[in-house]
Amino acid sequence: MVMKNASSTIKHAIVDFAINIKNIGVADPRRITHSLKVALAITMVSMIYFLQLFYNNMGDAGIWAILTVVLVFEFGVGATLSKSLNRGFATLVAGVLGVAVDSFASIFGSTSRPVILGFFLFLIVALATFTRFVPNIKKRYDYGALIFILTFAMVSVSGYRVDKIIKFAHQRLTTILFAATTCVLISIFVCPVWAGEDLHNLIVNNLEKLASFLEGFGDEYYRISNGNKSCIAAYKSVLNSKGTEESLANFAWWEIGHGRFRFRHPWKKYIEIGVYTRQCASHVEALNGYLKAKDEAPSEFQNIIKEPCIKMSSELGKALNELGLSMKLMIYPSSSTLHIENCKNAVDELKTTLKVTMIAECDILEAIPVIAATSILVEIIKCVEAISEAIKELSKQAHFKNPTDITPDKAEEHNFLNCGSHLKVAGAGEDEESIIVSVLSDDKIPQELDLGKSKREIN
Amino acid sequence: MVMKNASSTIKHAIVDFAINIKNIGVADPRRITHSLKVALAITMVSMIYFLQLFYNNMGDAGIWAILTVVLVFEFGVGATLSKSLNRGFATLVAGVLGVAVDSFASIFGSTSRPVILGFFLFLIVALATFTRFVPNIKKRYDYGALIFILTFAMVSVSGYRVDKIIKFAHQRLTTILFAATTCVLISIFVCPVWAGEDLHNLIVNNLEKLASFLEGFGDEYYRISNGNKSCIAAYKSVLNSKGTEESLANFAWWEIGHGRFRFRHPWKKYIEIGVYTRQCASHVEALNGYLKAKDEAPSEFQNIIKEPCIKMSSELGKALNELGLSMKLMIYPSSSTLHIENCKNAVDELKTTLKVTMIAECDILEAIPVIAATSILVEIIKCVEAISEAIKELSKQAHFKNPTDITPDKAEEHNFLNCGSHLKVAGAGEDEESIIVSVLSDDKIPQELDLGKSKREIN
Numbered sequence: 043m044v045m046k047n048a049s050s051t052i053k054h055a056i057v058d059f060a061i062n063i064k065n066i067g068v069a070d071p072r073r074i075t076h077s078l079k080v081a082l083a084i085t086m087v088s089m090i091y092f093l094q095l096f097y098n099n100m101g102d103a104g105i106w107a108i109l110t111v112v113l114v115f116e117f118g119v120g121a122t123l124s125k126s127l128n129r130g131f132a133t134l135v136a137g138v139l140g141v142a143v144d145s146f147a148s149i150f151g152s153t154s155r156p157v158i159l160g161f162f163l164f165l166i167v168a169l170a171t172f173t174r175f176v177p178n179i180k181k182r183y184d185y186g187a188l189i190f191i192l193t194f195a196m197v198s199v200s201g202y203r204v205d206k207i208i209k210f211a212h213q214r215l216t217t218i219l220f221a222a223t224t225c226v227l228i229s230i231f232v233c234p235v236w237a238g239e240d241l242h243n244l245i246v247n248n249l250e251k252l253a254s255f256l257e258g259f260g261d262e263y264y265r266i267s268n269g270n271k272s273c274i275a276a277y278k279s280v281l282n283s284k285g286t287e288e289s290l291a292n293f294a295w296w297e298i299g300h301g302r303f304r305f306r307h308p309w310k311k312y313i314e315i316g317v318y319t320r321q322c323a324s325h326v327e328a329l330n331g332y333l334k335a336k337d338e339a340p341s342e343f344q345n346i347i348k349e350p351c352i353k354m355s356s357e358l359g360k361a362l363n364e365l366g367l368s369m370k371l372m373i374y375p376s377s378s379t380l381h382i383e384n385c386k387n388a389v390d391e392l393k394t395t396l397k398v399t400m401i402a403e404c405d406i407l408e409a410i411p412v413i414a415a416t417s418i419l420v421e422i423i424k425c426v427e428a429i430s431e432a433i434k435e436l437s438k439q440a441h442f443k444n445p446t447d448i449t450p451d452k453a454e455e456h457n458f459l460n461c462g463s464h465l466k467v468a469g470a471g472e473d474e475e476s477i478i479v480s481v482l483s484d485d486k487i488p489q490e491l492d493l494g495k496s497k498r499e500i501n
Numbered sequence: 502m503v504m505k506n507a508s509s510t511i512k513h514a515i516v517d518f519a520i521n522i523k524n525i526g527v528a529d530p531r532r533i534t535h536s537l538k539v540a541l542a543i544t545m546v547s548m549i550y551f552l553q554l555f556y557n558n559m560g561d562a563g564i565w566a567i568l569t570v571v572l573v574f575e576f577g578v579g580a581t582l583s584k585s586l587n588r589g590f591a592t593l594v595a596g597v598l599g600v601a602v603d604s605f606a607s608i609f610g611s612t613s614r615p616v617i618l619g620f621f622l623f624l625i626v627a628l629a630t631f632t633r634f635v636p637n638i639k640k641r642y643d644y645g646a647l648i649f650i651l652t653f654a655m656v657s658v659s660g661y662r663v664d665k666i667i668k669f670a671h672q673r674l675t676t677i678l679f680a681a682t683t684c685v686l687i688s689i690f691v692c693p694v695w696a697g698e699d700l701h702n703l704i705v706n707n708l709e710k711l712a713s714f715l716e717g718f719g720d721e722y723y724r725i726s727n728g729n730k731s732c733i734a735a736y737k738s739v740l741n742s743k744g745t746e747e748s749l750a751n752f753a754w755w756e757i758g759h760g761r762f763r764f765r766h767p768w769k770k771y772i773e774i775g776v777y778t779r780q781c782a783s784h785v786e787a788l789n790g791y792l793k794a795k796d797e798a799p800s801e802f803q804n805i806i807k808e809p810c811i812k813m814s815s816e817l818g819k820a821l822n823e824l825g826l827s828m829k830l831m832i833y834p835s836s837s838t839l840h841i842e843n844c845k846n847a848v849d850e851l852k853t854t855l856k857v858t859m860i861a862e863c864d865i866l867e868a869i870p871v872i873a874a875t876s877i878l879v880e881i882i883k884c885v886e887a888i889s890e891a892i893k894e895l896s897k898q899a900h901f902k903n904p905t906d907i908t909p910d911k912a913e914e915h916n917f918l919n920c921g922s923h924l925k926v927a928g929a930g931e932d933e934e935s936i937i938v939s940v941l942s943d944d945k946i947p948q949e950l951d952l953g954k955s956k957r958e959i960n
Binding site for chain 2: 062063066067073074076077078080081082084085088089091092093104105108109112113156159160163164165167168169171172175176188191192195196198199282284285324325327328331393396397407409410411413414416417418421
């Protein structure tokens with residue numbers, strides 16, 4: 043009986059583990075590809091040296107090739123490139139310095155040589171270890187400093203004579219170059235994972251998550267519909283994206299041009315957008331607190347400000363959605379300003395409503411959380427404006443496609459960029475949104491827009 | 502002239518760099534100690550092998566010793582221990598598996614041997630690489646998986662016969678054990694940096710930072726004093742402490758008992774306290790927004806709720822300060838509950854004030870930010886309560902000293918824990934705080950408290 047129980051427990055544990063493993067693969071299939079790529083690189087490098095063994099007996103080089111592949115092959119192209127370059131340069135510099143120190147120590151004869159070597163080793167290793175605390179070095183050259191220490195220590199105490207060291211260093215460098223090149227080539231040409239692209243997608247996703255919260259907030263708050271709870275809670279992950287964004291931006295810095303991103307794409311700007319997005323997410327977190335607190339019907343006071351409140355949150359959602367979409371398609375964000383303006387109009391509307399309302403009529407205690415929630419919405423407007431400005435700057439720096447580039451008349455640029463509000467003035471009303479979305483998703487100008495433009499010209 | 506300019510620019514750059522380096526050392530002198538410790542370990546290990554070279558000519562082993570020190574020696578004891586143990590076990594397991602695979606492949610004769618070896622190598626490396634994505638393995642055994650791949654690949658393609666492999670594996674393991682032990686010993690006995698202690702101090706500091714914001718907030722908001730701005734802004738770093746806390750807790754898990762912390766101290770609880778602290782910090786961030794927005798004199802409405810508002814924020818600050826202090830001294834937090842109660846009383850007071858005030862008298866638009874700020878303060882009470890609960894649980898799990906342990910009468914425990922409020926009832930008034938602080942900072946019971954106790958008994 044006990045045996046049976048134990049075996050079923052073990053069986054359960056194994057099944058759970060297998061399901062867990064499967065989920066990890068399903069969540070990001072690139073993990074499976076990555077595992078196969080690493081296995082391919084190690085098997086290739088190992089086999090080449092294994093086969094060579096029978097002819098040249100150069101077993102030592104094989105070890106260094108395997109070591110290089112294991113330590114250098116990372117998930118993304120940027121990380122692999124960064125480690126490969128760091129390893130190559132650090133080995134070269136440390137090798138040269140090691141030979142120099144060794145030659146210098148040799149002058150003093152065999153008794154004082156170990157003392158002098160030990161002194162230099164201690165000094166240089168201590169300095170190199172300390173430089174690893176310098177933020178800029180830590181960020182980009184940490185692995186290089188590590189390899190520098192390793193190679194320097196190995197070369198300076200190898201005990202070989204200079205001519206042998208040089209032969210040995212040459213062999214080591216060739217091996218490392220061969221292994222690192224193999225890693226870089228496999229990493230770039232077999233299902234590449236670009237840190238830059240990941241960063242771009244992460245920022246777009248985060249904007250979309252906040253947008254879907256804000257678009258759903260109004261309805262949820264007023265119990266109009268039983269909104270999609272999972273959509274509402276998705277923003278939580280935005281709060282903790284700082285570390286990921288920074289390391290992706292750091293790796294993206296090392297990457298060559300790929301897909302829609304050129305070499306030296308302004309990745310730094312993504313960090314800035316990330317900062318504002320997280321600020322926005324922390325306000326959304328506070329807003330979510332008021333959502334949870336409310337499980338009864340809307341209060342009287344809440345109903346008074348219902349309309350501007352719902353408008354504010356849905357316009358904020360739309361603005362963020364447009365910003366996310368324009369980043370996704372890499373097009374200059376022309377319509378987000380319009381939604382932000384609509385938000386500000388809603389705030390004015392709210393103020394007017396409040397001025398005419400006799401608050402004394404309502405229960406002030408009941409009004410407090412409603413006022414607080416509304417106040418947070420107003421704060422979010424500032425964040426969204428900051429995000430919008432940052433994305434506009436990014437689109438200039440990264441030469442995003444401009445909707446005007448498609449029209450023959452470049453002089454119309456300014457008018458075109460503000461077409462949303464013009465269209466509104468011209469009476470296009472609620473339709474302007476679908477037009478802008480279609481501008482963003484098509485490369486050619488849709489007919490409606492031409493219509494809008496001609497209307498504008500008539501006006 | 503151009504030469505002079507260039508040389509002065511270079512001079513400036515060097516001076517700046519030197520100042521930068523100096524600041525990094527001054528900010529945390531343990532960085533300098535760490536650099537010297539690493540240099541010491543590498544020099545020791547290198548010198549031992551350098552001197553041996555002349556007798557035994559075992560140059561290869563020296564390389565592995567240096568490699569181990571460079572890769573294993575980390576800033577904290579926990580990280581060094583974790584890497585050493587990972588490296589040792591992974592080498593052992595991978596060595597045994599490598600020999601097994603090699604022996605199996607040898608059965609099939611020399612033509613098919615490379616193919617079979619290559620197949621197993623590919624399979625096992627792919628599997629091991631994939632396990633590095635499993636969160637629990639990634640957290641604690643990532644380095645072990647890396648070393649497993651490295652050793653397995655090296656052993657299985659070494660091309661040696663089994664007896665030679667065993668000799669070679671034995672030598673490798675001895676070298677790694679020697680180098681890793683050196684690292685661990687230096688790391689523990691020369692100015693140790695304990696991740697556990699760092700985590701404990703980080704949490705205490707974060708609580709103190711939030712406390713000093715909240716204690717200063719009331720005065721700052723009502724322009725009573727020109728509070729210390731740097732104190733006010735210190736909370737910002739709390740928002741981004743998640744990563745540091747998690748990695749410190751992870752490393753602390755590996756550490757042996759040290760100072761006031763036993764082996765298996767409940768480090769997980771610190772993560773929980775950290776989560777609530779950050780939640781609190783994000784509310785404080787929102788509160789800070791209202792501080793910045795206000796640069797005129799307090800409005801009429803603001804003055805109405807001045808007293809409960811200031812009381813709330815200062816009591817919240819006191820509660821957090823007490824919680825921080827009790828963690829610092831590792832004493833059960835007995836008085837934080839009192840301050841939280843005071844806060845709640847202030848909320849009731851605020852409600853009463855608002856009920857009698859005719860809001861219509863004031864400008865509703867002016868009242869909105871004030872109401873929003875007050876509402877955030879109310880939210881913070883919940884966070885502080887959660888922090889208080891978590892710290893109480895921690896003090897139970899970690900067997901913090903209990904103030905009652907000092908009194909002879911254990912039955913008085915409950916009364917003693919609530920002595921603060923009793924004292925207040927008994928008319929001790931504003932003094933209860935200094936008493937509690939002195940309880941927290943002294944091991945013996947101060948006389949005043951005995952007085953309070955006797956008063957209580959009389960009542």
